[in-house]
Amino acid sequence: MLDVKNLIVFFENAIALNDFSFQVNDGEFVGVVGPNSAGKTTLMNTLSGLIIDMQIKEKRKGGERITVYGSIVYRGRDITQTKPSERVRRGIVLSRERHPIFPESSVLENLKIAGFLRRKQEIREGIDFAFQLFPALVALKKKKAGFLSGGEQQMLAIGMALIVKPELLLLDEPLLGLSPMMQNTLMDAIVSLNKQRGITVVLCEQFARPVFPVIDRGYILENGMLTLMGTGKELMQNPEIKAAYFGI
Amino acid sequence: MFAGTLVYAIVNSFTLILLAIGFNLTFGISGVANFAYGALYVLSAYLSWMMMNLLGLPFFPSVILSILATTLFGALMYRLVLLRVRGQALSEVIATFGIGLSILELFRYLGFVGFEYTLPVFFDHSFIIAGTYIDMQRISIVVLGFLLVVLLWLFTHHTSTGLAFRGIAQDERTALTFGIDSDWIATLSVSLGAGLAAIAATIIIPLGSISPSEGYDVLIKALAVCIIGGLGSTGGVIAAGFFIGFAERFTDTYFGSHWTMIVSLIAILIVLVIKPSGLFGQQKELEERI
Ligand SMILES: Nc1ncnc2c1ncn2[C@@H]1O[C@H](COP(=O)(O)OP(=O)(O)O)[C@@H](O)[C@H]1O
Ligand SMILES: [Mg+2]
Numbered sequence: 190m191l192d193v194k195n196l197i198v199f200f201e202n203a204i205a206l207n208d209f210s211f212q213v214n215d216g217e218f219v220g221v222v223g224p225n226s227a228g229k230t231t232l233m234n235t236l237s238g239l240i241i242d243m244q245i246k247e248k249r250k251g252g253e254r255i256t257v258y259g260s261i262v263y264r265g266r267d268i269t270q271t272k273p274s275e276r277v278r279r280g281i282v283l284s285r286e287r288h289p290i291f292p293e294s295s296v297l298e299n300l301k302i303a304g305f306l307r308r309k310q311e312i313r314e315g316i317d318f319a320f321q322l323f324p325a326l327v328a329l330k331k332k333k334a335g336f337l338s339g340g341e342q343q344m345l346a347i348g349m350a351l352i353v354k355p356e357l358l359l360l361d362e363p364l365l366g367l368s369p370m371m372q373n374t375l376m377d378a379i380v381s382l383n384k385q386r387g388i389t390v391v392l393c394e395q396f397a398r399p400v401f402p403v404i405d406r407g408y409i410l411e412n413g414m415l416t417l418m419g420t421g422k423e424l425m426q427n428p429e430i431k432a433a434y435f436g437i
Numbered sequence: 438m439f440a441g442t443l444v445y446a447i448v449n450s451f452t453l454i455l456l457a458i459g460f461n462l463t464f465g466i467s468g469v470a471n472f473a474y475g476a477l478y479v480l481s482a483y484l485s486w487m488m489m490n491l492l493g494l495p496f497f498p499s500v501i502l503s504i505l506a507t508t509l510f511g512a513l514m515y516r517l518v519l520l521r522v523r524g525q526a527l528s529e530v531i532a533t534f535g536i537g538l539s540i541l542e543l544f545r546y547l548g549f550v551g552f553e554y555t556l557p558v559f560f561d562h563s564f565i566i567a568g569t570y571i572d573m574q575r576i577s578i579v580v581l582g583f584l585l586v587v588l589l590w591l592f593t594h595h596t597s598t599g600l601a602f603r604g605i606a607q608d609e610r611t612a613l614t615f616g617i618d619s620d621w622i623a624t625l626s627v628s629l630g631a632g633l634a635a636i637a638a639t640i641i642i643p644l645g646s647i648s649p650s651e652g653y654d655v656l657i658k659a660l661a662v663c664i665i666g667g668l669g670s671t672g673g674v675i676a677a678g679f680f681i682g683f684a685e686r687f688t689d690t691y692f693g694s695h696w697t698m699i700v701s702l703i704a705i706l707i708v709l710v711i712k713p714s715g716l717f718g719q720q721k722e723l724e725e726r727i
Contacts, residue, residue, distance in 0.1 A: 242619070289611040291612075301597075305604070305615050
């Protein structure tokens with residue numbers, strides 16, 4: 190489904206992704222785990238095309254230079270230069286890090302804003318589905334999203350991404366800062382989206398513990414480079430990883 | 438005297454709201470402070486005047502055409518000029534102010550000054566309300582001002598483009614992840630702001646005349662309302678419109694007309710000292726910095 194080859198991303202003089210290649214197959218759940226500033230967000234922004242928008246805007250105001258090399262092929266088409274709104278139309282949907290919601294709007298309005306590309310009927314169905322997946326949101330639908338807890342905001346953020354009808358869902362640290370219980374709730378929901386709805390998922394996280402048990406395949410990203418890959422099981426049994434990520 | 442002042446204060450408030458609402462919409466959504474706003478107001482009035490008096494078109498087609506032309510001018514201004522300096526607030530201000538200056542001074546140079554440059558009232562009729570003589574045009578200002586605020590609210594809360602406006606205003610990059618194109622929305626916001634300036638001119642100009650200096654006055658009034666209300670906040674525009682609108686009329690009645698200009702200036706100063714982000718503003722950093 191997705192074939193990424195030799196991706197290199199520079200910010201002015203810092204290298205964020207260094208010769209990054211990986212594949213994602215249809216229906217897979219892929220995890221990318223790496224420490225802070227490993228390049229996870231840069232990877233997500235490059236896959237979703239946000240980086241192209243950042244590039245244009247930085248250039249316009251004479252800001253930092255962002256350089257991208259390499260190729261991204263999605264369903265047989267090269268999308269390396271495709272702008273983000275077009276990628277969204279083709280089914281690549283990113284949920285950004287740090288609970289990407291619109292704080293001044295109500296929960297319901299957030300879901301409607303997210304449905305920008307969808308018809309009224311589809312938005313209604315999407316909202317129903319989001320409430321079914323996260324029943325906790327129903328009681329909050331009139332509340333301003335900025336007043337929700339981190340976990341509730343993250344549920345909303347995932348609900349919003351689903352309204353767009355993703356085929357490839359990119360999740361950037363959805364568990365960041367959440368309680369272990371909330372992490373489980375969210376992870377269960379994400380797994381069900383993948384297994385029952387057939388949505389292909391690429392998820393980035395800093396911590397391996399909640400990720401490796403549920404993914405099909407995983408990658409370790411360090412300093413912009415892939416250092417290890419394998420199935421979830423293989424990675425969990427890898428002694429280096431045990432030491433570095435599970436503290437055993 | 439009190440009742441009369443009250444009636445005129447309400448009219449004055451809606452006039453200010455009409456003058457500021459377009460400037461505020463553009464700023465709230467795309468962060469562009471459109472300093473050509475007053476010039477666009479005057480431009481649309483001159484366009485209507487020219488269509489009626491030079492081409493002999495009837496009133497309604499003329500004003501509709503000039504509102505559309507001004508809206509288009511706003512879009513072109515964004516695509517051709519603003520797009521290149523996007524993100525640099527100072528350059529945006531200089532660019533828009535430069536465009537505004539050129540428009541206004543061009544009309545002055547061409548000699549478009551005098552009392553004959555005005556637009557006709559909608560209905561030539563007047564009433565007595567609460568013992569006060571009031572004409573139909575001032576009533577139109579209140580009715581249309583109110584209607585426009587309601588329409589704008591419906592637009593931003595119940596249409597997909599309006600909701601996208603609010604998404605972009607809150608978090609541009611997140612909006613982008615839902616396929617909302619920020620350049621397109623910013624173009625629309627500048628263009629719609631220009632259209633609102635044109636609508637305001639059509640309703641308000643019949644009470645006075647069209648002149649280049651009107652362009653500067655309108656810009657100052659729009660800025661005053663937006664600064665006091667909190668830039669980008671529609672609730673703030675309404676609150677500040679009423680605040681200045683009432684303060685001006687009551688000062689005029691009880692202290693004399695030469696004090697009215699001072700009132701809004703003092704109001705700006707007080708607001709800037711006490712709450713620099715404006716009554717409804719949310720620019721926390723600004724408050725913390727000062
Ligand atoms: N906008 C930017 N400008 C300059 N450097 C950046 C920018 N964004 C990220 N970086 C750098 O790129 C590297 C990767 O960052 P990021 O992708 O945010 O990592 P992660 O999401 O894994 O924490 C870091 O060294 C970071 O400092
Ligand atoms: Mg990150």
